[in-house]
Amino acid sequence: xxxxxxxxxxxxxxxxxxxxxxxxxxxxxxxxxxxxxxxxxxxxxxxxxxxxxxxxxxxxxxxxxxxxxxxxxxxxxxxxxxxxxxxxxxxxxxxxxxxxxxxxxxxxxxxxxxxxxxxxxxxxxxxxxxxxxxxxxxxxxxxxxxxxxxxxxxxxxxxxxxxxxxxxxxxxxxxxxxxxxxxxxxxxxxxxxxxxxxxxxxxxxxxxxxxxxxxxxxxxxxxxxxxxxxxxxxxxxxxxxxxxxxxxxxxxxxxxxxxxxxxxxxxxxxxxxxxxxxxxxxxxxxxxxxxxxxxxxxxxxxxxxxxxxxxxxxxxxxxxxxxxxxxxxxxxxxxxxxxxxxxxxxxxxxxxxxxxxxxxxxxxxxxxxxxxxxxxxxxxxxxxxxxxxxxxxxxxxxxxxxxxxxxxxxxxxxxxxxxxxxxxxxxxxxxxxxxxxxxxxxxxxxxxxxxxxxxxxxxxxxxxxxxxxxxxxxxxxxxxxxx
Amino acid sequence: xxxxxxxxxxxxxxxxxxxxxxxxxxxxxxxxxxxxxxxxxxxxxxxxxxxxxxxxxxxxxxxxxxxxxxxxxxxxxxxxxxxxxxxxxxxxxxxxxxxxxxxxxxxxxxxxxxxxxxxxxxxxxxxxxxxxxxxxxxxxxxxxxxxxxxxxxxxxxxxxxxxxxxxxxxxxxxxxxxxxxxxxxxxxxxxxxxxxxxxxxxxxxxxxxxxxxxxxxxxxxxxxxxxxxxxxxxxxxxxxxxxxxxxxxxxxxxxxxxxxxxxxxxxxxxxxxxxxxxxxxxxxxxxxxxxxxxxxxxxxxxxxxxxxxxxxxxxxxxxxxxxxxxxxxxxxxxxxxxxxxxxxxxxxxxxxxxxxxxxxxxxxxxxxxxxxxxxxxxxxxxxxxxxxxxxxxxxxxxxxxxxxxxxxxxxxxxxxxxxxxxxxxxxxxxxxxxxxxxxxxxxxxxxxxxxxxxxxxxxxxxxxxxxxxxxxxxxxxxxxxxxxxxxxxxxxxxxxxxxxxxxxx
Numbered sequence: 001x002x003x004x005x006x007x008x009x010x011x012x013x014x015x016x017x018x019x020x021x022x023x024x025x026x027x028x029x030x031x032x033x034x035x036x037x038x039x040x041x042x043x044x045x046x047x048x049x050x051x052x053x054x055x056x057x058x059x060x061x062x063x064x065x066x067x068x069x070x071x072x073x074x075x076x077x078x079x080x081x082x083x084x085x086x087x088x089x090x091x092x093x094x095x096x097x098x099x100x101x102x103x104x105x106x107x108x109x110x111x112x113x114x115x116x117x118x119x120x121x122x123x124x125x126x127x128x129x130x131x132x133x134x135x136x137x138x139x140x141x142x143x144x145x146x147x148x149x150x151x152x153x154x155x156x157x158x159x160x161x162x163x164x165x166x167x168x169x170x171x172x173x174x175x176x177x178x179x180x181x182x183x184x185x186x187x188x189x190x191x192x193x194x195x196x197x198x199x200x201x202x203x204x205x206x207x208x209x210x211x212x213x214x215x216x217x218x219x220x221x222x223x224x225x226x227x228x229x230x231x232x233x234x235x236x237x238x239x240x241x242x243x244x245x246x247x248x249x250x251x252x253x254x255x256x257x258x259x260x261x262x263x264x265x266x267x268x269x270x271x272x273x274x275x276x277x278x279x280x281x282x283x284x285x286x287x288x289x290x291x292x293x294x295x296x297x298x299x300x301x302x303x304x305x306x307x308x309x310x311x312x313x314x315x316x317x318x319x320x321x322x323x324x325x326x327x328x329x330x331x332x333x334x335x336x337x338x339x340x341x342x343x344x345x346x347x348x349x350x351x352x353x354x355x356x357x358x359x360x361x362x363x364x365x366x367x368x369x370x371x372x373x374x375x376x377x378x379x380x381x382x383x384x385x386x387x388x389x390x391x392x393x394x395x396x397x398x399x400x401x402x403x404x405x406x407x408x409x410x411x412x413x414x415x416x417x418x419x420x421x422x423x424x425x426x427x428x429x430x431x432x433x434x435x436x437x438x439x440x441x442x443x444x445x446x447x448x449x450x451x452x453x454x455x456x457x458x459x460x461x462x463x464x465x466x467x468x469x470x471x472x473x474x475x476x477x478x479x480x481x482x483x
Numbered sequence: 484x485x486x487x488x489x490x491x492x493x494x495x496x497x498x499x500x501x502x503x504x505x506x507x508x509x510x511x512x513x514x515x516x517x518x519x520x521x522x523x524x525x526x527x528x529x530x531x532x533x534x535x536x537x538x539x540x541x542x543x544x545x546x547x548x549x550x551x552x553x554x555x556x557x558x559x560x561x562x563x564x565x566x567x568x569x570x571x572x573x574x575x576x577x578x579x580x581x582x583x584x585x586x587x588x589x590x591x592x593x594x595x596x597x598x599x600x601x602x603x604x605x606x607x608x609x610x611x612x613x614x615x616x617x618x619x620x621x622x623x624x625x626x627x628x629x630x631x632x633x634x635x636x637x638x639x640x641x642x643x644x645x646x647x648x649x650x651x652x653x654x655x656x657x658x659x660x661x662x663x664x665x666x667x668x669x670x671x672x673x674x675x676x677x678x679x680x681x682x683x684x685x686x687x688x689x690x691x692x693x694x695x696x697x698x699x700x701x702x703x704x705x706x707x708x709x710x711x712x713x714x715x716x717x718x719x720x721x722x723x724x725x726x727x728x729x730x731x732x733x734x735x736x737x738x739x740x741x742x743x744x745x746x747x748x749x750x751x752x753x754x755x756x757x758x759x760x761x762x763x764x765x766x767x768x769x770x771x772x773x774x775x776x777x778x779x780x781x782x783x784x785x786x787x788x789x790x791x792x793x794x795x796x797x798x799x800x801x802x803x804x805x806x807x808x809x810x811x812x813x814x815x816x817x818x819x820x821x822x823x824x825x826x827x828x829x830x831x832x833x834x835x836x837x838x839x840x841x842x843x844x845x846x847x848x849x850x851x852x853x854x855x856x857x858x859x860x861x862x863x864x865x866x867x868x869x870x871x872x873x874x875x876x877x878x879x880x881x882x883x884x885x886x887x888x889x890x891x892x893x894x895x896x897x898x899x900x901x902x903x904x905x906x907x908x909x910x911x912x913x914x915x916x917x918x919x920x921x922x923x924x925x926x927x928x929x930x931x932x933x934x935x936x937x938x939x940x941x942x943x944x945x946x947x948x949x950x951x952x953x954x955x956x957x958x959x960x961x962x963x964x965x966x967x968x969x970x971x972x973x974x975x976x977x978x979x980x981x982x983x984x985x986x987x988x
Contacts, residue, residue, distance in 0.1 A: 387627065392624070392626070409665055414661075422654060425653050436634060
């Protein structure tokens with residue numbers, strides 16, 4: 001390589017386009033550094049909240065105005081429309097987690113600064129995952145997301161279940177990452193490439209069997225994060241043990257990030273694997289829905305329902321693997337589904353965080369009895385979220401389901417789609433049970449959830465409710481904005 | 484704009500009732516009654532202005548809603564001969580339901596009135612939507628209010644009945660959702676006219692599956708045998724207002740769906756499936772009648788009679804003749820009126836005695852003569868006494884069915900007899916004989932407010948019985964156009980079969 005060529009490469013790497021593509025990541029990183037600085041001086045602590053919000057808003061604007069600049073840094077980071085949309089959704093998920101975390105922790109106030117810093121690192125990792133064009137970038141993003149989450153899951157460090165959740169998440173997460181790295185190594189040996197485009201081309205070569213083994217391992221690690229059968233068993237314990245605001249982030253943001261990369265990764269997968277993926281999707285729905293049916297605790301029930309939702313959205317992935325021509329529709333479906341899910345599940349977990357108030361007693365379905373009488377608006381909002389999770393029209397959950405099923409139907413996965421449709425009837429069975437408890441059963445004599453007022457949580461919940469309704473009634477607003 | 488008002492005015496009313504800052508319930512009831520009356524007036528206005536000779540959708544409103552890929556989903560409302568009567572029925576029935584509810588809903592009235600109004604929006608939307616997405620939207624939204632009405636204000640086994648109702652209906656709807664997705668993406672249209680045009684050019688193998696997806700959802704809603712078990716539980720456990728809405732309007736969403744999305748959208752598939760539906764309808768008539776004969780619970784008996792009556796409607800529609808179709812459409816209205824009346828009347832008695840068991844009554848004719856008069860009148864309307872509404876509908880249906888299949892028609896006629904048997908038996912048990920239970924003697928008769936609710940509905944039954952033309956004329960254009968399309972589809976089917984015969988493989 002001559003000097004001139006190297007200079008050209010440097011110019012290309014540090015072009016304005018690159019800076020524009022990196023702008024959201026840099027804004028977030030800058031915000032994290034500033035928060036760390038603020039943490040040093042107690043007098044600056046009042047700045048924590050404004051700084052956190054400013055970082056989120058700044059990043060949002062950076063996404064919006066920098067826009068989709070295409071592949072940068074030699075193709076290892078791809079800033080297309082999907083990356084931009086995902087990045088903004090991750091910010092929404094983080095913001096919700098932050099809203100619900102206000103006034104949530106009673107005992108560990110001293111560490112709220114660390115909490116916010118770790119929380120702000122998560123969307124950075126997620127965005128890198130969503131834009132990753134090669135396996136190494138994806139690995140960096142995954143670790144950047146996972147390590148803060150391990151800490152955050154164990155954040156209520158005096159409670160055994162929280163520490164258990166953190167440890168469980170860490171050990172299984174490490175296992176998932178090991179799968180990824182081993183898979184990446186095998187793929188590299190098989191194809192000689194780590195970037196997705198190169199892998200796709202290299203699959204025709206002699207290293208095909210090795211590469212396929214590698215791809216299967218990578219898919220396994222993605223399925224682990226996405227909680228797809230048979231990698232879903234960790235979910236209920238971790239979701240239940242973690243502080244509920246962190247559960248919001250794990251249930252919505254992390255899942256969306258894994259899905260974002262899975263959509264890119266699907267382009268590499270051979271069409272013949274579509275049936276296997278669709279089968280896994282249906283099995284996941286069955287495992288999640290049947291598991292949720294027998295739960296007595298709402299938080300655990302929502303964890304299982306999250307598994308079922310991951311299965312549903314995996315049908316769209318199977319659709320795009322089966323029929324690559326549908327890729328554009330599939331990404332639209334998945335984005336809409338996850339947007340609706342972030343606000344729906346985020347809102348539902350947020351209400352739980354509100355009721356929970358340092359004790360698990362009040363997340364039992366029994367203790368919600370008669371909530372409609374005591375707190376009508378809270379009960380109505382929770383019902384709205386539950387109906388949206390069940391996919392009833394006028395809520396965002398309905399159109400998400402419609403789009404996903406439409407992709408899998410058009411990809412000729414009719415049998416699996418019908419099985420999935422019937423399983424979602426089971427889902428309504430347990431969502432309605434909660435509504436029955438809130439509206440149709442008499443109040444328990446004791447154990448009423450505390451009536452704490454929380455301004456941020458109120459704001460977060462109403463934001464979710466409005467978004468669920470807007471996505472349900474005026475979906476064009478979102479669809480037009482993204483594409 | 485008129486149809487949007489008709490659909491969304493109740494929703495506005497619901498929001499108003501939800502937030503109105505008052506502790507008493509009188510103001511809330513007044514608002515509800517006022518809103519439903521305005522909607523009823525609008526409904527009558529639309530009905531009177533509707534041009535029955537035309538087959539076109541009228542009062543059409545069309546706006547772009549959102550796009551899916553290159554498919555434009557529209558907010559498209561309109562009314563034609565297939566829906567005009569149901570729209571008018573819904574609009575007119577609701578004020579009576581709202582007025583009657585004050586007598587038997589004693590707790591959480593505000594919530595009840597909110598759900599009642601939301602319900603009206605859902606039902607109106609179902610009948611007015613001319614876009615499948617919009618239709619499905621309203622179709623499922625209308626499940627939710629009834630779920631709450633049944634579950635909160637129902638009788639002792641309400642939660643079981645509610646879940647059964649919801650999950651039964653939902654499993655059908657979701658299969659319909661798959662059919663809708665296939666139809667929308669297959670045709671590239673989401674408005675009903677676009678899909679209908681596309682379906683006409685498709686082979687029977689494809690439209691058959693689509694028809695099946697739609698038909699299962701509607702068959703559950705109607706309900707046709709063997710999907711009928713949810714109805715008896717739901718009716719029995721529902722509060723009176725719930726039963727009236729369920730029998731009066733909600734079940735018609737099923738028969739209306741079969742008509743608009745089964746027969747009108749996929750005529751060729753409907754022709755092929757007609758023998759099955761004729762048989763199911765006839766079985767429903769007889770089986771429902773036998774079930775009703777065995778009941779001791781009055782509400783359950785009326786519910787079983789609904790299965791029987793709706794069997795008539797389905798049979799008439801799937802005769803696929805002009806008389807059968809018109810009879811089917813008219814009989815939907817008749818059933819709504821007469822069964823609604825029976826539920827309203829028995830609701831009044833249930834309020835006084837809190838029993839649904841026939842054995843608890845007897846000799847009421849002497850104790851509460853006004854009730855006895857109205858009950859007998861409604862019962863006769865339901866049986867199909869000439870001069871009252873039921874007769875016209877059943878006669879047209881039997882005429883139409885006879886043209887299609889004399890055997891089925893002959894079977895169904897026996898159903899008319901059995902219908903008279905169980906209703907007369909129930910009436911004897913309730914009204915005549917000695918007064919066995921002393922508390923029945925002191926039972927107060929119908930109040931003026933209750934008479935004001937049932938009397939106009941009885942008059943409507945009489946009016947339809949004497950001069951059915953006022954209603955039937957509104958359906959002429961649409962039914963004629965539908966029969967022409969059916970004939971065309973029959974021709975295509977026959978020539979396709981001839982092709983098969985001439986070109987042996």
